[in-house]
Amino acid sequence: MAELQPISAALEALLADVTPLGAERVPLDAAAGRVLTDAVNAQLDVPPFDNSAMDGYALRASDAGKWLPISQRIAAGSPAVPLAPGSCARIFTGGEIPDGADCVVMQERVTQHGDQVLMPDALPVGDNVRRQGRDVHQGELLLAAGERLEAAALGHLAGQGITQVSVRRRPRVALLSTGDEIVDPGTPLKPGQLYNSNQPMLKRLLENFGAEVVQRVSVPDDYAQTVKLLTQAASVADVVVSTGGVSVGEEDHVKAALESLGQLDMWKLAIRPGKPLALGRLPREDGSEARFVGLPGNPVSGFVGAWLFLRPLMGSLLGCSALSALPALMATANFNTSTGPRQHYMRVALRFSEEGVIADAFEDQNSGVLSSCISADALAVIDPHQQIEKGTPVRCLWLQR
Numbered sequence: 001m002a003e004l005q006p007i008s009a010a011l012e013a014l015l016a017d018v019t020p021l022g023a024e025r026v027p028l029d030a031a032a033g034r035v036l037t038d039a040v041n042a043q044l045d046v047p048p049f050d051n052s053a054m055d056g057y058a059l060r061a062s063d064a065g066k067w068l069p070i071s072q073r074i075a076a077g078s079p080a081v082p083l084a085p086g087s088c089a090r091i092f093t094g095g096e097i098p099d100g101a102d103c104v105v106m107q108e109r110v111t112q113h114g115d116q117v118l119m120p121d122a123l124p125v126g127d128n129v130r131r132q133g134r135d136v137h138q139g140e141l142l143l144a145a146g147e148r149l150e151a152a153a154l155g156h157l158a159g160q161g162i163t164q165v166s167v168r169r170r171p172r173v174a175l176l177s178t179g180d181e182i183v184d185p186g187t188p189l190k191p192g193q194l195y196n197s198n199q200p201m202l203k204r205l206l207e208n209f210g211a212e213v214v215q216r217v218s219v220p221d222d223y224a225q226t227v228k229l230l231t232q233a234a235s236v237a238d239v240v241v242s243t244g245g246v247s248v249g250e251e252d253h254v255k256a257a258l259e260s261l262g263q264l265d266m267w268k269l270a271i272r273p274g275k276p277l278a279l280g281r282l283p284r285e286d287g288s289e290a291r292f293v294g295l296p297g298n299p300v301s302g303f304v305g306a307w308l309f310l311r312p313l314m315g316s317l318l319g320c321s322a323l324s325a326l327p328a329l330m331a332t333a334n335f336n337t338s339t340g341p342r343q344h345y346m347r348v349a350l351r352f353s354e355e356g357v358i359a360d361a362f363e364d365q366n367s368g369v370l371s372s373c374i375s376a377d378a379l380a381v382i383d384p385h386q387q388i389e390k391g392t393p394v395r396c397l398w399l400q401r
Helices: 007-015 151-158 198-208 223-236 254-261 299-318
Strands: 023-027 056-059 067-074 088-091 103-106 111-113 116-118 141-143 164-168 172-178 212-219 239-243 263-267 278-283 289-295 328-333 343-353 356-361 378-382 393-398
Touching: 007 263, 007 278, 007 299, 056 067, 141 151, 172 198, 172 223, 198 212, 198 239, 198 299, 212 223, 223 239, 223 254, 223 278, 223 289, 239 299, 254 263, 254 278, 254 289, 289 299, 299 343, 328 378, 343 393, 356 378, 356 393
Parallel strands: 067 088, 172 212, 172 239, 239 289, 328 356
Antiparallel strands: 023 164, 056 088, 056 103, 067 116, 111 116, 263 278, 278 289, 328 393, 343 356, 343 378, 378 393
């Protein structure tokens, strides 16, 4: 019997020699979720000029406590003129601070009579003023290469007037589902058949990980067809992902087909769920290779395997370190369990309380119970040969959706 391999060895084999994919330029409004290939430096100060943090009056702090005439009105987007000595300017949030003014008093704090305003005493210089360059200075690093462009980063780029960015090409992934018993939703079920829950689940996870699913194929329990469809998938994809067919049954042909076509890097891991997981490479006609990840057919095994293996693989192909490892936190177990020779990844829900973070395990941890993944916040990592009781600290990997 082949020795079970540790997760660390499997990740090392999976990511060996992986290099980031090429670049492409896309419009900023199509760049959500993409990964920058190059650092971006600021072209402008943000904000580009001193402006008011609220509706009120701009003045010199030395004129605090005085009655001052209103010499101008400054709305956001309107130019300001230098402030006349001994006067104030009616100003609105975002309005440009006029030369000569050094603070803003909120409108609720003044007394107005006609075009004269009584200012409160003791106004500090800089009060309610957003200074030019407070957020970003021209020429400094705005975003680093490898940054994934989510909401705030997109806003940061737009604030510089940027309309196009250079991003990594999305990894192309082919999804293969094996087994005569697996049919697509919408097809009438025959005795012994199951609907394919893995494909839509993995497609969504892969897209969240930054990939583009370019092919979805059903693979019958036939060795020759398995070889043919793996070859076709490798020709169009950077990564080929299969579900099922990697165990030792007579109808499990994926492992044998992979070995006949390319290279099997790892098989049978010391992991629960997901022991029969295969990692390897498939050759292409041009001499390059497609990475292969063979996930078990049980849907929970596929779900866990996607987070542990597909996410860091997509991160390496995208040059995005944020995808390389799931963020970890310590929690207090609110469950009892024990492990054998395999490392267990338990689906847990996290509660944040005054006592700290509490991990509640789903009662049924069977690899076929996909409902446990819907509300799972994290995977509690239980090392081999461990006895965990309520109150024990456990390391949890946060599932960032």
